[in-house]
Amino acid sequence: MTAYRFRVKADWKPRDLWRDVVIGEDRTLMDLHERINPAFGLDFDHLYFFARGQSYWDSEIRYVRRAEIEDNPYDAIPEVDIDLRDANETSLHDLGLEAKDRLCYLFDYGDEWRFYMILKEKLEGEPSDREPEVVKEKGEKIENQYGPGLPRHR
Numbered sequence: 001m002t003a004y005r006f007r008v009k010a011d012w013k014p015r016d017l018w019r020d021v022v023i024g025e026d027r028t029l030m031d032l033h034e035r036i037n038p039a040f041g042l043d044f045d046h047l048y049f050f051a052r053g054q055s056y057w058d059s060e061i062r063y064v065r066r067a068e069i070e071d072n073p074y075d076a077i078p079e080v081d082i083d084l085r086d087a088n089e090t091s092l093h094d095l096g097l098e099a100k101d102r103l104c105y106l107f108d109y110g111d112e113w114r115f116y117m118i119l120k121e122k123l124e125g126e127p128s129d130r131e132p133e134v135v136k137e138k139g140e141k142i143e144n145q146y147g148p149g150l151p152r153h154r
Contacts, residue, residue, distance in 0.1 A: 003126035004092055004119055005135070008036055008105070011114035017139035022123065024130035029063045029087035035132035036105060036115065041141030046108035050087060052095070054104045054116045063087040093128075113145065 002025045010017035019039045023032055029050045037044055047068055051059030061083045069084045095103075097119050107113040 001125060001128050002093075003123040003128070003130045004097070005121050005123060006032075006103075006117040007120050008039075008115055008117040010040070010139070011104075011116055013139065014116075018137070019134050020120070020136035021117075021132055022126070022130065022135050023092065023132035024126065024128045025093040025122075026091050026128040027130070027132060029090050029092070030065075031132055032092070033087065033105070033107075035134065037107065039134045039137070039141075040113075040115070041143065042107060042113060042145050046110070048087075048105065048107040051104050052102070054102050056104050056106050056114060059104070061085060063090050108145070111145070113142075 003022050004025060005020060005022045008019045008021055017040070019036070021032070021035055021039070023035070033048055033050070034044075036042075047065065049059075049062040049064045049068075051062050053059065060081070063085050064087055066086050066088055069086060097103075099119055099121055101119045103117050103119075105115040105117065107115070
């Protein structure tokens with residue numbers, strides 16, 4: 001029985017906009033996505049992926065929505081070798097994370113809302129199926145994800 005406490009940081013404002021999320025290790029990356037978005041004021045109308053580390057687009061393995069795997073746009077580009085995996089079928093336990101390991105999370109491939117998360121600690125004795133919960137936060141939610149002031153990473 002283990003849960004994880006992640007510090008999820010906005011890549012463009014890491015000291016000023018973050019959330020601590022506790023989630024059971026048997027929960028999926030999709031569960032984490034569904035907690036992160038409203039915690040930062042984002043909707044669910046866009047594609048997203050998680051990856052190990054903080055490489056974003058350079059990640060060789062991406063955890064995405066099932067529909068993206070079925071309509072894999074990379075299949076038509078032979079020189080691109082990206083392994084897409086189902087975020088709804090991948091538990092946090094499956095990733096084999098240790099304290100201080102990082103994941104990156106990119107939401108909306110057009111506007112590129114980039115977040116990274118650090119596994120702050122494993123909480124032994126917590127339910128492995130614990131629903132994700134924001135337990136600490138800093139910074140205001142994003143007021144308008146489609147308005148001026150979008151983060152630009154290109």
